[in-house]
Amino acid sequence: MASLKEDPILGIDGIIIKEEFEIAKPVIDKLREDRPALETEGTVIKGESVIDKVIEEGSGGQGERDMVPPTSTSIHRSGSRPQLDLSKAAIEGNFEERDPTILLPNQSDDISHLALDIGGSLIKLVYFSRHQDRPTNDKRKKTVKERLGISNGNRRSYPILGGRLHFVKFETSKINECLDFISSKQLHRGGVDSHSWHSDTSSNGNAVIKKATGGGAYKYADLLKERLGVSLDKEDEMDCLVAGANFLLKAIRHEAFTHMEGQKEFVQIDQNDMFPYLLVNIGSGVSMIKVDGDGKFERVSGTNVGGGTYWGLGRLLTKCKSFDELLELSQKGDNGTIDMLVGDIYGGMDYNKIGLSASTIASSFGKAISEKKELTNYRPEDISLSLLRMISYNIGQISYLNALRFGLKRIFFGGFFIRGHAYTMDTISFAVHFWSKGEAQAMFLRHEGFLGALGAFMSYEKHGLDDLMVHQLVERFPMGAPYTGGKIHGPPLGDLNEKASAISWMEKFVQKGTEITAPVPMASSGTTGLGGFEVPSSKGGTLRSDASALNVGVLHLVPTLEVFPQLADPKMYEPNTIDLADHSELEYWFTVLSDHLPDLVDKAVASEGGTDDSKRRGDAFAHAFSAHLARLMEEPAAYGKLGLANLLELREECLREFQFVDAYRSIKQRENEASLAVLPDLLVELDSMTEETRLLTLIEGVLAANIFDWGSRACVELYHKGTIIEIYRMSRNKMQRPWRVDDFDAFKERMLGSGDKKPCPHKRALLFVDNSGADVILGMLPLARELLRHGTEVVLVANSLPALNDVTAMELPDIVAEAAKHCDILRRAAEAGGLLVDAMINTSDGSKDNSSSVPLMVVENGCGSPCIDLRQVSSELAAAAKDADLIVLEGMGRALHTNFNARFKCEALKLAMVKNQRLAEKLIEGNLYDCVCRYEPAS
Ligand SMILES: Nc1ncnc2c1ncn2[C@@H]1O[C@H](COP(=O)(O)OP(=O)(O)O)[C@@H](O)[C@H]1O
Ligand SMILES: CC(C)(COP(=O)(O)O)[C@@H](O)C(=O)NCCC(=O)O
Ligand SMILES: [Mn+2]
Structure with a gap:
């Protein structure tokens, strides 16, 4: 196998791979050997996955590169994938919105997804691939849209393309490698993603036209026509450079x-x-x-x-x-x-009068005039x-x-x-x-060399990329995130509720505790490659090694992302509370994430059944993620401005890239089951309280249940020691007030008023929920129920994709349906919110009270991270937020790591348990397990 040194150009995608390859080569060799097995095992290997690319590119030198033709890749695509709907192609945008409408292609043939810049030295490609379709809960979406008055994707009445822009380069002298690459990825065909969109214009005789710029667009036009049947539409090089630069400066946040x-x-x-x-x-x-x-x-x-x-x-x-x-x-x-330096001429002295130091170059190569020396000297x-x-x-x-x-x-x-x-x-x-x-x-x-190619890409009409707003381009490093998700399959919950009302819900929960703290199946030791941890080796000095290798990620185009409308000042908004520009801070979080890696890999591997394949992927993930951490330690700004939220998201992205769709799947399931089993008793207990005590108990409940956090080292230890339930029980029984940050009284006054004054209830509350299990079921759901009882519409806002043990928007409707079986308030609200479309829910008492209720809804937030950047949220969340007058942010990721300092146009309640000692000290001058209840009136 040729070494990479002999084959320096692998392009940006390739460059990513190059680093990974150097690190994970043994793993990749293994993967190569096992590739057929991967396919027969039915493992879904995504077209753009790092593994695939590593396998492809890692084979090295010319002729030896093993480009896998798309027909033989193990991409599993369902025949029912939605195709671009040509009939809806007419552009009838609603322009009254402040954000410019995104023009997107109205038929697949109109969009070309490849542009080239063929220069004197290098060929640059920019190409577009559609996002993988992810399973959606269409019914939920439909009813949420109806309820929120979102018509057809909020404001666009034509298909919206989400996808990724990729950047690849080749040496011009190796143009054949470039052509092989284009043909292996089918980029020379028409359509947006020729894997999935069938529009093979070349086969029906019409030439496919691709935009190209640079001198090579002329020089190599015949070769491209001959080899790929592609005609080049030549764009002026200067036009393209300028268009590319303007686009980058406008659309990419840290360009x-x-x-x-x-x-x-x-x-x-x-x-x-x-x-x-x-x-x-x-x-x-x-x-x-x-x-x-x-x-x-x-x-x-x-x-x-x-x-x-x-x-x-x-x-x-x-x-x-x-x-x-x-x-x-x-x-x-x-x-x-x-070089001849000023000092050489001035006898070692500076030439101060004109501001030249002795070390200034007076004449480049000037010393080579010496007759005594030859080149070899x-x-x-x-x-x-x-x-x-x-x-x-x-x-x-x-x-x-x-x-x-x-x-x-x-x-x-x-x-x-x-x-x-x-x-x-x-x-x-x-x-x-x-x-x-x-x-x-x-x-x-950052996209230094791709200005021309990007400009050529922009010159396609109708893709409307030039209208994109910053928040619609998410730069993810360094790899793609196929959208996938899972449904919870909890076994039916049953008799637990029927028996023994004598023991409290908490005692039952403690009994069920084994389901929560029992060890998760581990991958047998020695199977994951954690021994091969890459420790950063600082190069030091000003002459840093070429740091550009991973500089440019894949740009994810998510045209449905919007700025959260309740942000008081979006321009000033900074999601991250902790700035990792401070090196000691970066070092600390680096260690935290590194230490967590073995446990995470175990969970991830177990979530995939602990198969050999999943072990290999676990290995590859560990290598890739630690390599990225090491890279960031050496140069924190390598991937753009770095905050803790980015680090935590990078980890999730990396997991997804290695096809770990939901590493905490089974943990989430059993915690959900145990919690749902005791929820009815908790609700009974709550209902027996006065309004005031109940509100306090509800907030305490949210704070206490936030301890179930598989991302915190302290909590994972409690799980392993089996003490987490005990601590939960203790804190639930006695939450010492005042909490470290305690605005409860102000919140209570807002909710219940003081004296005779009855306040008017909130119209709509957005509850940003966090973890699965007790956190959402015994913490946030009862709070939601209380708000519903006050006549407030409630929108549960959950992740679009799994991240640690966070509950996702896809999982919530089933959880709510299960909870609604035993609670009329929840049932009626869930029905009103369209959450119970599938199930004819029977209440515990068999009654069917159909009197109208304010709705309980679920929306996805548009992200797959434990934190949330409110500049980029899903359009359905943005729509739901417009009429909201209360926002509840729960959990450390969403309320502390991010958004702790965020100001909103409406009231906000930030609730979290601090499960990290350093953060507790830094943020609230407190300690591990201290609680934050911050209430902020509208600003
Ligand atoms: N791997 C590489 N191979 C050749 N030149 C490279 C490479 N990486 C960077 N360069 C530098 O980039 C220059 C080419 O830059 P580029 O923006 O692609 O221009 P052009 O369009 O003229 O090819 C080369 O002349 C060289 O200085
Ligand atoms: C990833 C998390 C933000 C999740 O917390 P959550 O939002 O679920 O409350 C948190 O577990 C965390 O910051 N963990 C890393 C720090 C630590 O292990 O102490
Ligand atoms: Mn969480």
Whole structure:
């Protein structure tokens, strides 16, 4: 197998793989061997999964790459997948909304999903793949939509495409590999995802047309026609660069950054104040473009001394075999041995009068005039560095001069010469800073080399990507997240409720406790590769290793995501409470997540039946996730701005990528069963209380039950020791008030009034629920019931995808239906909310009271993480939120790690138990298991 060093280009997807591959190669070799077995076992391997890609790409060199033709991949696709509905294609958007309508393709043939930029050195591809369809609870959705008055997907009356944008590159000299790649992924066909959308235009004789830019669009047009039957629609290169840059600056949150003295800092670009700017694209050659607006630009300059010069001269002078090798060499170089420095001329002194230090380069390669030395007398490392500095300074300087010509203050640098390389960026920044005396600013783009290809992609009409808003593009690192989900299959709950009313619900729950604390089947030891944990090795110094490898993720296009309408100030909103820019903080959370990994892998493997296949995937997951952690430790900003919520989401994404759809599935199930079994008795007990005591007991109940958290190290220990139920019982019996944060009295006054004053009930409450089992069933559901009783509509907001032991929106209707069997309030509200469409529920007393009730509804939140970023929520949640006047955020992830400082237009109640000592100290100056009950009036 050829090594990656001999095959440096695998593209961005490939680059991702390259890192994974280097780390997880033994695992991958195993996977390769077992591939047929994987298929016969019926394992669903997604088309875009890392495993697949690793297997494909990992095979290395030309000719040996084992591209799996799509027909033979083990993608399981149901024949009933929804096809794009051509009949609904007419665009009849409702434009009164503040968000611009997203135009999306109205028929599959109109959308092409591949664009190419064929440059002098590299071919860049941008392609689109549709999201995997995920199972939906259509009936629930339909009734929720009816209730919330959402017509046909809120405001769009035509199909919305969700999918991913992928970025891949190849060396132009290896164009055949690129063509193989295109053909293996069927990207040369028409349609959006040719795996699922059948629109093989080439087979009915019509040529397929793809957008392309760069010189190679002309040079290789015949080859593409011949090999793939594709005709290239040529787009102007400058148009494309500008369109690509404008799109990125507008649509991607952390796209632009400065890089000075090794420090990367993201820059928030104000969409309304973006122009003018100078765009400097450093490819083989360099273009400098003054950009005044969308489609408004002028190429004002350029230079022939560019990326091609560095790589070309460097190759001749150092015999390096690849660009990356040359760049890596530069990191060990000392350019002083070959450059003539000011100090060399001034006898070691600075030339202060004109501000030049002794170490300033007076003449690049100036020392090589020495007659005593030949090429072989210079170290290749020094040559490479000298060359890199020469070219980077030169470009920085010319850029500045052009910015000066037009009075531009901002210069964005793109092109693959930059390669995310710290030293290159520092050098360019230095030049711009130095010559402009700090007036102009050099900025870099994370998708540096893909501007042209993105621009060509944008030039397809009707995909409407240019209208996308920031919140609709979710950048997920580094891998895809196939949408999948599961239904709970709890065995019928039965007689437990009938017997022994003498013992309390809590005693029953404790008896049922074995179902909660009993060990989950573990994968037998030695099967998961946790021994191979990657510990970060800091490279140190300014010459960091090329950090770009994982810089660009796959952009997930989720056109249905919206900004949560109740955010008081969306522009100022920052979801993360903990800023991981503080290195000690990052180190701490890194350790927490690393320590949790073995347990997580065990659960994940067990959730898939502990098969050999799941063990292998568990291994691969552990390797991949720890590699990402290590990478982030070395460069926290590698994937964009990093907060704790991103780390926790990365873990879930990573699990999904390795096909662990729901790692805590069985744990959730048994906790649900045990809790549902005792719920009726709890409700009876609650009903016997006065209103005031009941409200307090309900809030205590929510806080106490939040202890059932499989993501917290402290709680997992309690589970393993079997003491969690005891602690729950104790805290339920006696919750010491005041809690560490205790606004209960204010909340109580709002709910119940004071004295004779009866307050008016809330119209609609959104309850962001957290964990399965006791947390939702014995904590949040009774609270929901109380609100319903007050005449408040209740919307339970739950995750779209599983994350740890969080309950999902798909699971909730069954849970509610089960609970409703024993409670009229819940039954009538659930019926009114359309949650009981399937089941004819019989109440415990057999009565059927059909008097109208305010509805209880369930909506999904649009995410699959223990935290929530309220800038990106599902459209159904956004719709439900519009009429809400109370928001209850529950749990550590949603109420503390994120949104602790969030301000809302309506009232908010934040409830959580703090299950992490450090967080307790930091956030509330408290201790482990302290509670937070924060009530905030509308702001
Ligand atoms: N793996 C690589 N192989 C060749 N050149 C690379 C590689 N990575 C980065 N480069 C640099 O990127 C330049 C090409 O940048 P790019 O933006 O793709 O321009 P072009 O469109 O001219 O190919 C090369 O000249 C080289 O300096
Ligand atoms: C992942 C979690 C936010 C889930 O908490 P929840 O939202 O369920 O209350 C939490 O378990 C957590 O922060 N865990 C990591 C910290 C620790 O193990 O102490
Ligand atoms: Mn949770």
